Amino acid sequence: ADTRDAAQARVRSAPAPVTDVARLCVCDLLVAQCDVNCCCDPDCSAEDFSLFTACSVPVVTGDSQLCSQKAAVYSLDVEANPPERIFKIIDQVNPSIFCIHATNYEQALYLKSPEIPTPENFDQLLDKFGGATFSTEPDSWNLDTDAQNPPDANETSRYEYGLPVQTEDAFLRLPSPVVSSWCSDANPAGFLVNQATKCIRSVSVEKCDSIQALSMLFYINSSILAVPKSSQMVNITVQSIAVQSLNGMRTLLSSSDVLRLPMVLDEVCINAVLGVNYHITHTDTGEIIEAAAAFVLGAISKEALSIEQSFEISFTQENTQPVALSGNPGYVVGLPVRAGFQPQGYPFLAAFLSNKHSQLTILQSTSTQDCLAAQGARAPVLFGYNMISGCKLRITAAMKCQPLAQTLLDVLKGQSFPEYVASFGNSQAQDVLDWVPITQLHISEQIISHTLQSSCQIPVSLGIEVKWTKYGSLVNPQARIVNVTATITTSTLKQPPSGRERIIPIMSSVVFTDISSPAEPSYKAWPTINIKLPFDFFYPFV
Amino acid sequence: SSQLSSLPLQILLYVNGIYYVFYFLATLAMIIYKSQVFSYPDDLLAPDLAVLFLMAILEVPRLYLGFKGNLTEAEAPLGLSLGLTVGSVVLCVYLLLWQTYVLWADVLLNALLLSAYGLESGLKVTAIAAFVS
Numbered sequence: 001a002d003t004r005d006a007a008q009a010r011v012r013s014a015p016a017p018v019t020d021v022a023r024l025c026v027c028d029l030l031v032a033q034c035d036v037n038c039c040c041d042p043d044c045s046a047e048d049f050s051l052f053t054a055c056s057v058p059v060v061t062g063d064s065q066l067c068s069q070k071a072a073v074y075s076l077d078v079e080a081n082p083p084e085r086i087f088k089i090i091d092q093v094n095p096s097i098f099c100i101h102a103t104n105y106e107q108a109l110y111l112k113s114p115e116i117p118t119p120e121n122f123d124q125l126l127d128k129f130g131g132a133t134f135s136t137e138p139d140s141w142n143l144d145t146d147a148q149n150p151p152d153a154n155e156t157s158r159y160e161y162g163l164p165v166q167t168e169d170a171f172l173r174l175p176s177p178v179v180s181s182w183c184s185d186a187n188p189a190g191f192l193v194n195q196a197t198k199c200i201r202s203v204s205v206e207k208c209d210s211i212q213a214l215s216m217l218f219y220i221n222s223s224i225l226a227v228p229k230s231s232q233m234v235n236i237t238v239q240s241i242a243v244q245s246l247n248g249m250r251t252l253l254s255s256s257d258v259l260r261l262p263m264v265l266d267e268v269c270i271n272a273v274l275g276v277n278y279h280i281t282h283t284d285t286g287e288i289i290e291a292a293a294a295f296v297l298g299a300i301s302k303e304a305l306s307i308e309q310s311f312e313i314s315f316t317q318e319n320t321q322p323v324a325l326s327g328n329p330g331y332v333v334g335l336p337v338r339a340g341f342q343p344q345g346y347p348f349l350a351a352f353l354s355n356k357h358s359q360l361t362i363l364q365s366t367s368t369q370d371c372l373a374a375q376g377a378r379a380p381v382l383f384g385y386n387m388i389s390g391c392k393l394r395i396t397a398a399m400k401c402q403p404l405a406q407t408l409l410d411v412l413k414g415q416s417f418p419e420y421v422a423s424f425g426n427s428q429a430q431d432v433l434d435w436v437p438i439t440q441l442h443i444s445e446q447i448i449s450h451t452l453q454s455s456c457q458i459p460v461s462l463g464i465e466v467k468w469t470k471y472g473s474l475v476n477p478q479a480r481i482v483n484v485t486a487t488i489t490t491s492t493l494k495q496p497p498s499g500r501e502r503i504i505p506i507m508s509s510v511v512f513t514d515i516s517s518p519a520e521p522s523y524k525a526w527p528t529i530n531i532k533l534p535f536d537f538f539y540p541f542v
Numbered sequence: 543s544s545q546l547s548s549l550p551l552q553i554l555l556y557v558n559g560i561y562y563v564f565y566f567l568a569t570l571a572m573i574i575y576k577s578q579v580f581s582y583p584d585d586l587l588a589p590d591l592a593v594l595f596l597m598a599i600l601e602v603p604r605l606y607l608g609f610k611g612n613l614t615e616a617e618a619p620l621g622l623s624l625g626l627t628v629g630s631v632v633l634c635v636y637l638l639l640w641q642t643y644v645l646w647a648d649v650l651l652n653a654l655l656l657s658a659y660g661l662e663s664g665l666k667v668t669a670i671a672a673f674v675s
Contacts, residue, residue: 065580067646096646097645097650098572098645098646098647099646100580100643101646101648101649102643102644103642103643104640104641104642104643105581105582107581108580108581108642
C-alpha cells in the first residue's frame, strides 16, 4: 500500500520543469540518438560534432526580458581539424532600463503546469475542458440544460443554412449513426439540410413501451420554434401513419390523428416507430411555418434484439414545389439530368412539369437480360456519366411485328419520355428559355436484300447524345446542356422459321459530349491618355 | 543664530515633494506597462496598486507636517512627520523588493526615494533636537 501511494503521489504531480540552461536542449528530439546539427544534444559524441555543418540552436536562454541571466552558447569551430563544438555559458545582460530585475511571481516566466486530474477535481476539469470548446462558464450546448443556450451570441432572428432547428427544449433530433451503426439521439437537424439516415437501435419486446425512442410521442411532442430564440411555436403534425406488419407489408392508415403508442400484444410489440419522415415548410425569410411527420410503425417480434430505424427530413419553401436541383447553376457531375414536359394548350405561358415521373431515364439491364420481362426497371440519366445498357429480345415465329415494335419502344424510352431537358441544374419551370427540347431522330438500318420500305421495322437501339458546354467564368465554369438528341435506330424484323427463335440484342446508351469552345480571354481596354490643349491655347495667334 | 529651522531639511522636503510627483506617475505608468506586457493576474495587481496609492496618501500629510514643523520650529508636527516617514519607508521597501515585477527602473526610483527618506529622517532628528533644546 505504501509503494502504491508513493506511485500515486508520483503520478499526481507533473515532472518538475528544467530551468538550467546548460541542460536544456530544444533540438534533442531522438531519445538516445544523436540529432543532426543539434549542438546541445548530450547523445552526440565528438565524432558526431565533427560532421555537423551548423548549429541549429546557437543559444539557449531563459526569458530575454530579464536583466541578467545565464545563457548557453553553442557554436562550431570549423577552423579546427576535425571541427569541434564549443560550449560556453555566458552571462547575458539586457541593457534596457525596463528589464526585469526580480520577480516575486513564479509563474510569470514559465508556462503554467496543467492540473493533474484527481478524483476530487475531475468533475470540475471535465466541465471546463470536456466539451468541444473550452469555456470558463458552464454555458455549453448540451442536452441537460433546461434553458435554451444557443452558442452564437449574435444570432439573427431567422434560420440560416445549417443552423440546428430549435425546439422548445433543445433541438429537433434526427437520430443517426455516429461512429458505429447504433442510433445516437444527439444529431440535430440542420435548417435546409436534407438528410436521410438509418441506424440501429437495441430493443427488447418486454420493455418496448418504456423505450422512448420507439414511441411516436418522442418525435412530435416538442414544438419547433418558428425563428431562433423566439416564443412562436410550430407544432409537429402527424401527416400519415403507415403500419408495417412482421412480414414487411405496409398499409397506409386512413386516419392519422390518433396517436398510436407502442404496446405489447401476444409477445409482439406493435406500434413501434420504424421510420420518421419530417417535412418542414419554411418561408423565404428563414422562418418555419409548418412541420409534419410521416411515420412508419411496425411490429417487433420477441427474438429481435435490435431494429433498424430510418429518418429523413426535407425542407420545402412555401408555395413552391419541391424540386431537387442538380446543380446551382451548372450541372454537377453525378446528379440526374432534369427533364420535363410542356403542358398542352399553353404555347406562350409555358411552364414545365418536372417531377420524379418525368425524369430522363434509360433502360436498366437486369439479370435475366430479357427485354420483354424487363419489369420496367429504369436508371436515371446522371449528368456526365456515359451509360450503356441493353437486353436480349427473343423473337419467335408467332410474334406480331406492330405490337412488338410498340413494346420495344416502351422498353427503350420508358413510360413517359420527356420532351424537354433543363439547360442548367437549377432551371426553374417558369423560365421557358432555360429548357432545351429533345430532338428525336429515326434512323432505319436497311438491309440491302430486303428493300421493301413497307416491311415492319422494330427499334433496336436508342442513343441519347447530350451536348454540353462550359459556361461562365474561366475559373469556375458551369456545365450547361445545349442540345439533346435521342436517336432510335430501327431495323427490319426477320421472323425466324416456326419452331425456332432468334435472339437479337437491344441497346440503349447515353453519351455526354463536351462541345465547349476554348475560352476567350478578354482584357480591359488600354488606358488612353486624353490630352487636349485648351481651346484658346494659341491666343492671340489663333 | 536665532533661526532654528533647518534649511537643508526645507530644501530636501521641497525637492522630495516634486520628486514624489514624478515617482508616483512613473511607477503607475510602469505598473500599467507591466500589466500589458507580462502576465499580471488581478490578485497580484491589486496589492501593488494599493501600496502605491497608500504611499501617495501618506506623502501629503507627511510633507505638510514636515514643512509646518520645520517652519514653526515645533517638534510635534516634525515628530509626527517622522512617524509617517517610517510608514512610507516600509511601503517603499515593499515596492523595491516585494512587487510582482521589479524592473531596473523601479530599483532606481525606489532607491532614490529611500535615500531621500533616509536623509530627511536624519535631518528631522537633528531639527527636533535643535528645537527641543
